[in-house]
Amino acid sequence: xxxxxxxxxxxxxxxxxxxxxxxxxxxxxxxxxxxxxxxxxxxxxxxxxxxxxxxxxxxxxxxxxxxxxxxxxxxxxxxxxxxxxxxxxxxxxxxxxxxxxxxxxxxxxxxxxxxxxxxxxxxxxxxxxxxxxxxxxxxxxxxxxxxxxxxxxxxxxxxxxxxxxxxxxxxxxxxxxxxxxxxxxxxxxxxxxxxxxxxxxxxxxxxxxxxxxxxxxxxxxxxxxxxxxxxxxxxxxxxxxxxxxxxxxxxxxxxxxxxxxxxxxxxxxxxxxxxxxxxxxxxxxxxxxxxxxxxxxxxxxxxxxxxxxxxxxxxxxxxxxxxxxxxxxxxxxxxxxxxxxxxxxxxxxxxxxxxxxxxxxxxxxxxxxxxxxxxxxxxxxxxxxxxxxxxxxxxxxxxxxxxxxxxxxxxxxxxxxxxxxxxxxxxxxx
Numbered sequence: 001x002x003x004x005x006x007x008x009x010x011x012x013x014x015x016x017x018x019x020x021x022x023x024x025x026x027x028x029x030x031x032x033x034x035x036x037x038x039x040x041x042x043x044x045x046x047x048x049x050x051x052x053x054x055x056x057x058x059x060x061x062x063x064x065x066x067x068x069x070x071x072x073x074x075x076x077x078x079x080x081x082x083x084x085x086x087x088x089x090x091x092x093x094x095x096x097x098x099x100x101x102x103x104x105x106x107x108x109x110x111x112x113x114x115x116x117x118x119x120x121x122x123x124x125x126x127x128x129x130x131x132x133x134x135x136x137x138x139x140x141x142x143x144x145x146x147x148x149x150x151x152x153x154x155x156x157x158x159x160x161x162x163x164x165x166x167x168x169x170x171x172x173x174x175x176x177x178x179x180x181x182x183x184x185x186x187x188x189x190x191x192x193x194x195x196x197x198x199x200x201x202x203x204x205x206x207x208x209x210x211x212x213x214x215x216x217x218x219x220x221x222x223x224x225x226x227x228x229x230x231x232x233x234x235x236x237x238x239x240x241x242x243x244x245x246x247x248x249x250x251x252x253x254x255x256x257x258x259x260x261x262x263x264x265x266x267x268x269x270x271x272x273x274x275x276x277x278x279x280x281x282x283x284x285x286x287x288x289x290x291x292x293x294x295x296x297x298x299x300x301x302x303x304x305x306x307x308x309x310x311x312x313x314x315x316x317x318x319x320x321x322x323x324x325x326x327x328x329x330x331x332x333x334x335x336x337x338x339x340x341x342x343x344x345x346x347x348x349x350x351x352x353x354x355x356x357x358x359x360x361x362x363x364x365x366x367x368x369x370x371x372x373x374x375x376x377x378x379x380x381x382x383x384x385x386x387x388x389x390x391x392x393x394x395x396x397x398x399x400x401x402x403x404x405x406x407x408x409x410x411x412x413x414x415x416x417x418x419x420x421x422x423x424x425x426x427x428x429x430x
Contacts, residue, residue: 044182047085050237050247054222055207056230062180063229064173066202068187068195069211074220074245075186077112079143081244084114086141092118094139098125098149112244125159127152127168139181144172146186169204202226212335219254219332220245224274234274252279252390255332261360265352268363268392269344270383271336277386279363281331282341284348289325300330301345309346309368316372316421319353340377342368343396346421347428356429362394363387364424372421376400381409388412396424
């Protein structure tokens with residue numbers, strides 16, 4: 001006995017039949033893997049070609065997807081647009097707008113031009129009430145905005161807690177699989193950019209989509225982190241406009257549309273996002289620091305990676321980077337994670353530091369090691385082909401990547417193979 005007052009805590013034990021919705025009860029028998037018919041998995045077209053490609057051909061009936069992103073990034077906007085396009089196909093959509101009233105959601109829908117008698121709005125947060133309306137309406141698509149606001153009254157924990165999020169996710173999975181309803185969940189993110197809630201949430205769902213982008217910028221990127229029915233780590237690019245999100249079929253052209261030529265510190269880098277090659281502009285600004293501790297700021301790239309590349313520049317090239325303020329940004333508000341952008345970042349910093357212009361018809365790609373060596377990167381030919389399609393004439397790349405480029409590609413663009421950072425700077429800046 002603890003012999004202390006007020007040390008007991010009540011826990012509500014739910015009966016098994018109330019805690020889980022199991023759908024149709026029947027005997028399930030094992031099936032040989034060769035006898036499973038995989039050709040009958042129906043898909044629903046979303047009306048967005050880029051989103052259909054990202055999902056592997058459209059939404060799978062009876063699947064459970066999670067869409068995460070920062071507040072104000074456009075999650076509710078794209079889901080309303082998606083509801084409108086699905087309803088236009090004759091599908092019934094139940095939109096649970098727990099974070100807003102029906103009037104607020106309806107006003108946004110009208111601004112986006114979304115209106116259909118097959119879309120039902122439900123401003124409810126108690127799951128039992130939502131479950132009753134699912135049985136009454138029998139929707140084809142269920143959208144819950146958001147999972148952090150819905151709760152089960154049988155549990156004593158508050159909405160958004162680990163227990164509530166886990167239970168609601170399990171209930172949503174049972175509804176999706178038991179009734180064949182395609183369910184889309186909206187998830188909040190933490191300060192670190194990760195999806196809020198227990199890690200089991202990402203394991204329960206079939207698809208995890210992450211909304212990226214700067215709210216002050218017009219571009220939004222949806223990244224597929226998990227997909228049981230299609231490719232993973234693929235992306236789709238959208239642009240936020242007055243009438244909602246518009247898909248971009250040629251991301252490279254859109255991202256380079258506002259590029260200014262013949263300025264120092266600007267480099268074009270071919271990067272790979274999923275199955276697609278993109279051309280992005282990296283801008284750098286290096287200026288003398290007026291303080292003892294110089295400033296380092298980055299947008300769209302890892303700050304630790306930036307410090308590593310600055311150390312390589314100072315060690316191998318002798319640049320006085322410790323007394324220089326350095327700012328690096330990926331134009332368009334996108335985030336780049338792969339190390340193939342290292343050489344382009346180094347050259348953009350060197351270009352700004354020396355105040356010399358890198359030829360605007362040149363792309364740069366390569367990973368940089370601690371010894372200043374330029375390492376090869378995967379899928380080099382896809383990167384170069386994208387540069388050729390966008391009209392670029394020269395490419396600086398790792399020497400070991402030459403064997404991965406076909407003769408037909410070599411004839412269309414001038415390649416500058418390099419082995420060290422010093423060589424790349426000498427080729428482009430001098």
